[in-house]
Amino acid sequence: MLSLEEVTSFLDRAGQSHVLQFWSELSEDERNDFLVELSGLDLNALKQHCEEAVSAAASQPERVDPDIQPVTEEFVGSLLKSDQATLVQWENEGLLQISENRVGVLLLAGGQGTRLGVPYPKGMFDVGLPSGKTLYQIQSERIRKIQNLADLKHETKCTVPWYIMTSEFTLSPTESFFKENDFFGLDPSNVVMFEQRMIPAVTFDGKVLLQAKGKIAMAPDGNGGLYQALVDNKVLEDMERRGVEYLHVYCVDNILVKLADPHFIGFCVSRGADCGAKVVPKASPSEPVGVVCRVDGVVQVVEYSEIRPETAERRGAGGELVFSAGNICNHFFTRAFLQEVAQEHQGKLKQHVALKKVPFVDECGNHVKPSKPNGIKMEKFVFDVFPFARNFVAFEVVRAEEFSPLKNADGASTDTPTTARRSLLGQHYRWALAAGASFSDDHGKTVPTRVTAEEDPPVLCEISPLVSYFGEGLERLLRGSTLTSPFILDEKRAKDLPTL
Numbered sequence: 001m002l003s004l005e006e007v008t009s010f011l012d013r014a015g016q017s018h019v020l021q022f023w024s025e026l027s028e029d030e031r032n033d034f035l036v037e038l039s040g041l042d043l044n045a046l047k048q049h050c051e052e053a054v055s056a057a058a059s060q061p062e063r064v065d066p067d068i069q070p071v072t073e074e075f076v077g078s079l080l081k082s083d084q085a086t087l088v089q090w091e092n093e094g095l096l097q098i099s100e101n102r103v104g105v106l107l108l109a110g111g112q113g114t115r116l117g118v119p120y121p122k123g124m125f126d127v128g129l130p131s132g133k134t135l136y137q138i139q140s141e142r143i144r145k146i147q148n149l150a151d152l153k154h155e156t157k158c159t160v161p162w163y164i165m166t167s168e169f170t171l172s173p174t175e176s177f178f179k180e181n182d183f184f185g186l187d188p189s190n191v192v193m194f195e196q197r198m199i200p201a202v203t204f205d206g207k208v209l210l211q212a213k214g215k216i217a218m219a220p221d222g223n224g225g226l227y228q229a230l231v232d233n234k235v236l237e238d239m240e241r242r243g244v245e246y247l248h249v250y251c252v253d254n255i256l257v258k259l260a261d262p263h264f265i266g267f268c269v270s271r272g273a274d275c276g277a278k279v280v281p282k283a284s285p286s287e288p289v290g291v292v293c294r295v296d297g298v299v300q301v302v303e304y305s306e307i308r309p310e311t312a313e314r315r316g317a318g319g320e321l322v323f324s325a326g327n328i329c330n331h332f333f334t335r336a337f338l339q340e341v342a343q344e345h346q347g348k349l350k351q352h353v354a355l356k357k358v359p360f361v362d363e364c365g366n367h368v369k370p371s372k373p374n375g376i377k378m379e380k381f382v383f384d385v386f387p388f389a390r391n392f393v394a395f396e397v398v399r400a401e402e403f404s405p406l407k408n409a410d411g412a413s414t415d416t417p418t419t420a421r422r423s424l425l426g427q428h429y430r431w432a433l434a435a436g437a438s439f440s441d442d443h444g445k446t447v448p449t450r451v452t453a454e455e456d457p458p459v460l461c462e463i464s465p466l467v468s469y470f471g472e473g474l475e476r477l478l479r480g481s482t483l484t485s486p487f488i489l490d491e492k493r494a495k496d497l498p499t500l
């Protein structure tokens, strides 16, 4: 830990001496905590960080899209447009790689969930399913099931290690939650949690904001902080030790995420890709998703906050959106590619600017909750490594099956707990129907089938991921059966059902 004198001198040189302005008012403990926090900062880089934040924010308003083009067909594989034989081939390839312990999953879970408005990590959110499962539990069970499917096919006992990137905000609640829940049946040694870095929020005139008299306002360095965090925490070494060659990276909020999806892995591996991204056709020009496109000939994602509305609204001859390849934050990377990024490109990642309302302590010591943005937060984006790929591929998937993110609190029009719950239960209802089941009401009358994305399904049907990963294996359990709502198919119930 640095001494007060050392910190004072660094801060002076960085033009940030106000940081210690309330020092005399702090208790012994607060002083100690503050010195620990300040010693953990890269004080040499602080000046540069503050200056860069100011100049990046100043050049913000002028949004000029450079030469931006849609991705061309040769980069894209599609679940919908491919024939059955190809799908089976990809699935087999994916399951083979999983069975040989060559596949890991990595969760981006460092965010604060500000839009959702909960004070705990998003993964701990319960969207109100009949089972009460949280996002973390659903994801854990999908990992267990995909291991199991690969094992059954190849007579193995494989492991899909789960790397979870957290931040100062989410690490300890996430750790406790997993411990309290016995890691949802996973082996704790295969769940590797690590922390991304935090960086200070800065005012428009380049001063570090204080969150309290003895605490700097810090924010995670964006999901692109992943690459620094992989280095800091020796995650690539862990992957190497386990023989993991392929990584499926995803963000925490998508209730339909298919972890270690064998189709996606199989597609990327058979195309010899080093980097890949799942996409869905954008629902509307203003949908808050990034678009996979080419800028100056190079594949990358342009984020929704950075694309010009006129560009987002451009349509082709048939009325279709020109920039329609919506990024669902499901990425594929080879370990070799990540190694290269970590060694050669990591420091070059672009810094994106977000202007945020950051609660702070003003120079008179008052706590202020600003009503308009007062702070600059700098973030890196996980997809900004795509331009470094030698062989990038996009993989188009079906929205209703794979993308329903939880971003906002109920009351908003999209991406809420209600829409997430509806998407999952709608999917399970469709799976039950496709397996040959029907539903009757309390009077024995058949409930008419109704499948729409806009409304709740007419019955409650929830299928545990431990019973089915993507609808497989249900026919022998449900064909010809008449079910009543709520129908909750967990492992125990599946065992008790007569198989056909």
Ligand SMILES: CC(=O)N[C@H]1[C@@H](OP(=O)(O)O)O[C@H](CO)[C@@H](O)[C@@H]1O
Pocket: 223, 251, 288, 289, 290, 291, 301, 303, 304, 326, 327, 328, 329, 380, 381, 382, 383, 405
């Ligand atoms: C930096 C980053 O990864 N942004 C992603 C991510 O957005 P957030 O709004 O940051 O959650 O998830 C979106 C999909 O839910 C995706 O479209 C977007 O590009």
